[in-house]
Amino acid sequence: MEVLELAxxxxxxxxxxxxxxxxxxxxxxxxxxxxxxxxxxxxxxxxLRLTKFYGKLLLINFALGVATGIVQExxxxxxxxxxxxxxxxxxxxxxxxxxxxxFFLESTFLGLWIFGWDRLPKKVHLATVWAFxxxxxxxxxxxxxxxxxxxxxxxxxxxxxxxxxEMTDIGAVLTNNTTLVAFxxxxxxxxxxxxxxxxxxxxxxxxxHSRADKDHADLPMYRTxxxxxxVVMLLSGIxxxxxxxxxxxxxxxxxxxxMAAAEALCHTEEPAPFSILTIGNLAGDDxxxxxxxxxxxxxxxxxxxxxxxxxxxxxxxxxxIYAERYGATDANGDEITYQxxxxxxxxxxxxxxxxxxxxxxxxxxxxxFTRKGRVIDQEWMKKLxxxxxxxPFLAASFGWIFTEMGRQPFxxxxxxxxxxxxxxxxxxxxxxxxxxxxxxxxxxVFTVVYAVLGVFWFRLMQRYxxxxxxxxxxxxxxxxxxxxxxxxx
Numbered sequence: 475m476e477v478l479e480l481a482x483x484x485x486x487x488x489x490x491x492x493x494x495x496x497x498x499x500x501x502x503x504x505x506x507x508x509x510x511x512x513x514x515x516x517x518x519x520x521x522l523r524l525t526k527f528y529g530k531l532l533l534i535n536f537a538l539g540v541a542t543g544i545v546q547e548x549x550x551x552x553x554x555x556x557x558x559x560x561x562x563x564x565x566x567x568x569x570x571x572x573x574x575x576x577f578f579l580e581s582t583f584l585g586l587w588i589f590g591w592d593r594l595p596k597k598v599h600l601a602t603v604w605a606f607x608x609x610x611x612x613x614x615x616x617x618x619x620x621x622x623x624x625x626x627x628x629x630x631x632x633x634x635x636x637x638x639x640e641m642t643d644i645g646a647v648l649t650n651n652t653t654l655v656a657f658x659x660x661x662x663x664x665x666x667x668x669x670x671x672x673x674x675x676x677x678x679x680x681x682x683h684s685r686a687d688k689d690h691a692d693l694p695m696y697r698t699x700x701x702x703x704x705v706v707m708l709l710s711g712i713x714x715x716x717x718x719x720x721x722x723x724x725x726x727x728x729x730x731x732x733m734a735a736a737e738a739l740c741h742t743e744e745p746a747p748f749s750i751l752t753i754g755n756l757a758g759d760d761x762x763x764x765x766x767x768x769x770x771x772x773x774x775x776x777x778x779x780x781x782x783x784x785x786x787x788x789x790x791x792x793x794x795i796y797a798e799r800y801g802a803t804d805a806n807g808d809e810i811t812y813q814x815x816x817x818x819x820x821x822x823x824x825x826x827x828x829x830x831x832x833x834x835x836x837x838x839x840x841x842x843f844t845r846k847g848r849v850i851d852q853e854w855m856k857k858l859x860x861x862x863x864x865x866p867f868l869a870a871s872f873g874w875i876f877t878e879m880g881r882q883p884f885x886x887x888x889x890x891x892x893x894x895x896x897x898x899x900x901x902x903x904x905x906x907x908x909x910x911x912x913x914x915x916x917x918x919v920f921t922v923v924y925a926v927l928g929v930f931w932f933r934l935m936q937r938y939x940x941x942x943x944x945x946x947x948x949x950x951x952x953x954x955x956x957x958x959x960x961x962x963x
Contacts, residue, residue, distance in 0.1 A: 478904045480913040481553040484920060486878075488545050490871050491924045495539035495931070497870050500614055500661065501668025502532045503580075503607040505706065507600075514600050519946075520695040527943035528672060531935055536584065538931045542924060553913060557885055557903030564630045564641045565620055568648065572616035580609030593951050614664075615657055622652035624886050625877070626728050632895035639886070639896045652728065655721045662713035663873070665706055667866040670833045673703025673840055675939050677850055677859035684851035693849050695943065700850070704840040707833050714830065719777065726778040729887055731792045732880035735814040736823040737774050738764050744785035748773030752820065764816075789813050800888060800897075814880045822876040829869035832862040 506529050513521035547569070550558045558565075583605035590599050623630075629646030630639045641647065676699035683690040726733045738752050740762070747769035754764035772782035779786075787795075796812040804810055836859060843850045881887050888897040 475910070475914075477553075477908055477910055477913050478901060480910065480917055481549075481904050481908075482900070484553060484913065484917040485549055486875075487917070488542070488549070488920055488924065489878075490875065491928065492539065492542040492546060493871055493874055494867050495535050495542065496614075497660075497664035497667040497867070498535050498671060499532065499539050500610045501664035501666075501706075501710075502528060502535070502671065503603070503610045504665070505668050505672055505702075506532055507603045507607045509702075510600055510603055514596050520698060522948060523695060523943040523946055524699055526946050530938050531671075533584075533588070534931065534934045534938070538927055540581075541927060545920060553905055553908060553916075554885075554903050555905040555907065557898065559638065560898050560903065561624075561639050561886060564623060564627075564639050564647060567641065567644055568616040568620040568623075572613050572620075576609050576613035576616055580606045580613060583609065591948075595951065611661065614660060615653075618657050618660055619648050619650065619653045621877075622650045622656055623647055625656075625881060626650060626652040627886055627889050627896040630896050639898075651724065655717070655724050659714065659717035659721050662710045662717055663866070663870050665710035666714055666830065666833055667870060669703045669706030669710055670836065670862055670866045671703070673700050673707060673836060674859040674863040676700035676703060677836070677840065678856050678939075679942055680850045681853065681856035681859075684849050685853070688851075692943065697844055697849050700840050701844055704837045707837040708841075711830070711834060711837065722777045723780065726786075728890065729881065730787055731789065731796060731812055732814060732819065733778065734787065734789045734792055735816055735819040735880060736876065737786075738766070738816055738820045739774065739786060739788045740764055740790055741788040742785060742791050743788065744775075745772040745783045746774035746778070746786035747771045748777070749820075804901075810883070812883060814882045818879045819876055822872040822879065826869050826873040826876060829865045829872070832858075832865035836862045 506525055509521050509528065510525045512518070513525055583602045586594070587599065587602040587606060590602060594602070627639070628650050629643035630641050632638075633640050676696045680693060680696040680700055683693050683696065722733065737746070737749055738754075739746060747766065749766040750768035750770065752764060752766050774786055775784040776782045778784065793812055797810065800812070801810060839855060839858065840850070843852065843855065883899050883901065884897055885900040885903040886896065886898040
């Protein structure tokens, strides 16, 4: 394997590891803040217990997210130094804003929230967790703005003398239409992940307690948590569908070859059906071998344009268009293939959609079995809840795999409606100074370290989830200045 392949594997592995943790932090921080708000407003102990319970799981997830996220920025300057040289003037701005504003906001107020339970007044302490939640969303916005610029570069121009992209309008970068569409979709996904997490654990405990003791004192608390998670799943699920549809239509305009690859649509069709099951040589570049077995007529046309009968351009025609616009051969005279990996884009797109169905099943079941004050005691519901917990995590990860792999062979995709000069192929973004041995060694080390961290994350989350909500009491803060702050978890 060459440096390029190893560097792509390393960035892909570390990114997917890290992103598993990100949506839970974004969504759960707000859900915990809402639980604490309910406690402050009502004074009911169950909300305080649930705040402490899910708050501890949030802290574990956030800590591991920070540890795995730091490595991401190192790679920009090491394995991808040529990419950083090309886009640094633009890409670095939102990343700096994320670090200096959003991350410091969330980390500072998270510290106050952790240590301020018995030192800060209730409402002031409540404000700290809301500041942390807002900081998490703000952090996500800046990261998405940076990534969206790679998908659809705006507010920059190419300087042929320096060979770099140079920013001309920071406002355009931060208000990129790709950003404004992607951000709601990512946030909705984060709430779907967090809602499934809250509801799944609550259902586990509800079934466990109800089968041991029908009158267990904690049953109403876990029923509240389960229905709370189900409401979040319902609302966020609708939001995911709506925002995903808007994002798909925009992506058909900006990166049509990515969306054609997602459908394995080899030839232009009018109308274009949506494939449920496709067989053939998806791993190769022979479109003639691809056969759509199960299709929904006209759905791809609707996803692309909102018109069930509109034509959708296929990969063969798009390859010719891209070759004419961006070059048919490389420096060695070899033909450039602009078609993304069909196997990855086709199935990651479907796994992104299909795995979310587990959350829908749990949501419907919770509403049905907890109606009219009932509690869930079916053993199969506990199993369904446990199986469903990782599914939205995986769906979100496959969504990012589709987004990033579908952009290939570009690391900065061309903007068909703007300046096509602000683009960079992945081949030219990799560092020229690193060797195969160096990248292979760091790839191996990071993979092992991340695997170990993944085990710790899972074991800690499992350990405190199966302990259940703690028995807690609240004491009003006093003015004893000599008393040290205590860790509330």
